[in-house]
Amino acid sequence: MQTYTGPWTKAEAAHLLRRTTFGATNQQILDAVSNGMNATVASILQIPITDEPLAFDAGELIVPQGSSWVNAVYPANQAQNQQTENARFKSLGGWVAKNLNQEQLCIAEKMVFFWQNHFGVTATAESRAMYHFLNLLRQNALGNFKQLMKDVTIDPAMLLFLNGATNNVFSPNENYARELLELFSIGKGNQIAAGDYSTYTETDVAAGAKILTGYTVTGIRSATATQATASFNPILHDNSSKTLSYHFNGQVIPAAGANEYANFIDVIFNQNQVATYICSKIYRYFVNYDITPAVQSDVIAALAQTFIANNYEVLPVMQQLLTSDHFYDMSVRGAIIRNPLEMIMGAMNPTQTIPNFGLVGDYQTYISVYYVADTMGQSYIVPPSVAGWMSYYQAPAYSKLWINSTYIKKRFDIVSALVYSGIPIGTNVLKMNHLGFLNGLSNPSSAPQVIDDICDVFFPKAIDPADKLTLKLILTNGLPDFEWTIQYNDYLNDPTNTTYFTPVTQRMQALMNVILKMPQFQTI
């Protein structure tokens, strides 16, 4: 796989930012052009710290409004306990949407969602545990995957989600061991014999379950404990030696108590297939769903080699991928259909549409946005299954599954609302920031330049010149370009005069209503 050395224009910069963020402004794209590919990729590959989610809903009975609840106890009373959990879930959902809408221009949010999809962990009715799990994903998003795999294995949220917390020597539970092999690390291959999945066998599942015995979770929604906590109880652990299948060279995992799971993971990660499997998922998420034999042998193999050579550090793999010739190939531009949050944020972030309604209003807005994505099939903290969202694994449709006759109508409805009247949320209305967006373009008084910029921001490939003309005529209301220039300059000279800003806003509304409903916008 070669490093990309072709032209570095807005098209390439925008492609990079579309795939690695939830939406860049025109200026951010222009900055990426002038910074060049290497510097841009370097600046993208970082994971900034985020603030903790804050209490905003009246249902929260422990911490005051505006405070973090992630390390706070729950009420003892059962009804109040549930009420508080509901409030915390809303806060967590709002926090997720806020992070996406207010992301720094880097890969963090895309990467965290990659891992969230990878592990498929559902909120465990313990929002504290879910928060800490998401935080674990964030902290290791570009870090060492082998370590992340180990941390996730004994994370309270995961132990609760896949029955690790009830897996003990007296009644082994295979749930986690199976998914660890099948979905999280080495991946399931074709079944080549009874109980043999090319990469592991049922023997390994049974052995893995024994290896992982002994962990429990305490403090769930506790009135005294500030955390749900995982702990190892030697009495519950299976102290026998576990023998793995021929896929792992019949290796024996000796009893090692609390650390045995880590030894097991080390053995699994000695198989190169782990790197191949994870790099395939990275490719499907960041590049294209279709892994052709050529992609397999050239791209995936090269990435896997880097992954292994760097002892499963993720950053070098991403660095290699995002600077590769293949990543910028025309054949993969626009090859992914936006997931619902990519679609919503893809409209909000480039236009700098950010709620500013105070703590409560902002959180109410964000949880509403969260639920809008939910109705389109993407509830961020409640994946449909442990395998994540079907759009990332279900052949042959893959990302086409994000759009069907119901979802497309919802996508258009949300665009209409956002672009025109705004989305009413309580007493606030979330409206697209048309004028802010327009003013941030490279030359807002030039109708053709406005259209060029907008196409660069929202469409993965150049569109037909006839379409561009149609879009320009929508902006200018069918008039010659200079009329738009006059109108815009009138507004600019007297920006608070409704006589000037209203017509400009209305032209932008008409334009954005079409742009964001074009099929081209649905792809990245």
Place this chain on the structure above:
Amino acid sequence: MKRRDFLKNASLASLSLPFVSNGFSMQAISKELFEFSKNAEDRVLVLIRMNGGNDGLNMVFPIDQYANLMVQRPNILIPQNQLLGLTNEVALHPEMTGMQNMFNNGKLSIIQNVGYPEANRSHFRSMDIWSTGSMDINQTSGWLGRYFDSTYPNFPEDYPNLNFPDPFAISMGSEVSTTCQGLMGNFSHAVNDPFNTSNLLLTGVVNDGTYYGSHIEYISTLINQTNEYGTQISASANAGNSLSTMYDPLNSLAVQLKYIAQMISGGLKTKVYILNVGGFDTHDSQVDQNNVSEGSHALLLKMISDAVAAFQNDLQLLGLEERVAGMTFSEFGRQIASNGSYGTDHGDAAPIMLFGSCVNTGIIGPNPTIDNQINEQAGVPMQIDFRNVYASILRDWFEAPETSIQSLFEQSITYLDVLSGCSVGIAEEEALKFKAIAFPNPTPSNTTLRFIAKGEKYQVFVMNQEGKALALAFEGELPAGQHEIPMETSKLPAGNYYFLISSNNVRELVAFQKI
């Protein structure tokens, strides 16, 4: 009060309750009552937006002002002998032969000097004013949008549905029309080509063979399938017909009007169609400097005149003439004096044209007075407020009640007779009625029903408030003239009742109270 209004207002919602008494279905009655006033129900309004500011003085010429026009715009004024005379005072641009014929056949009328006070010469702002039908900068809904909102609440949430499967308005092109912006949604549906109703797609969407192309194709197809309105529209267009040979396939407006004829004749129930013609912003080269009868403005006027004439011809052949009326409008006229570039700059009022076989023929309003010297930047002063024209169309064409119409506009409406040519006029409609009264009313015992018969067979039912027919109180033929029929009501419990008088042609309700 018109019958339709009466039926809408007189708390007759209760009449639509379904039940059968003596083999007499009330729902059938109420439905019939509504259908009887179907005059306006299937009427269609076609709006042609002349975008950019149409030079009214180069379209409708005030012949009596010709000498002064020569002072004002010598470099663009068309020689008087080339103009197409409509009346002694008014003539059309020489390219508008189609519309001259329509005028001569009573199918075109012109309203002079239409505008609004304190004209705004910004295209964008002025078009907003014309689209919203309001001078309030904060008004975001369109004039038709407000009308639709008042008639079809809960749009768009509850639509399309079984009773209203078709879009209320269609905007030809890729953009919905601001005139139809309602409170929660836009009532117009953008249609490029009714035979290919992937309305949200622009022209160049093709599968380029890449993953991207396959996605675009997939989404486009899905939009198509999902678009219920699109299905209705293409079904109508395919079922519809077009009979005129006058359409020029190279005339884009004619092509769109032909589509509209096909949709209407195919049974689409859409009430408003909006078309858009750009290019009227003729700051320079409005006329050909070597031949002022030609040039960009002449081409535009020819396009509109030819297209509308073909459309009218088609409607006539299809037998739809009395169902369709149209209007042109533009955001403003242009200045009286021409500029040095053989063009004209943004001005004020301008004439608008109404077409259809139901127009009140002739020319409404006097010619503008043209000064004998040039006043810099002067436009044609407004004489008729465009909002009065809108309101009159709603009254005459859609037979909306005047009180409802007034609530759509901010200023007090003065009505003009613009499209009453096919309406059953108020007086005429009143004449059809029985002018029935019950006396005494309220009554403690019996009462008498007095009404004017036309010499037909009549039935009178006594009905309770729920719309249930309690008794057939009278049945028989009555000679023309006023009759007084005693009604046995003494046995009715105290309460509110109606007499329903019914003949072959007319049904009328008379309320009375038993005390």
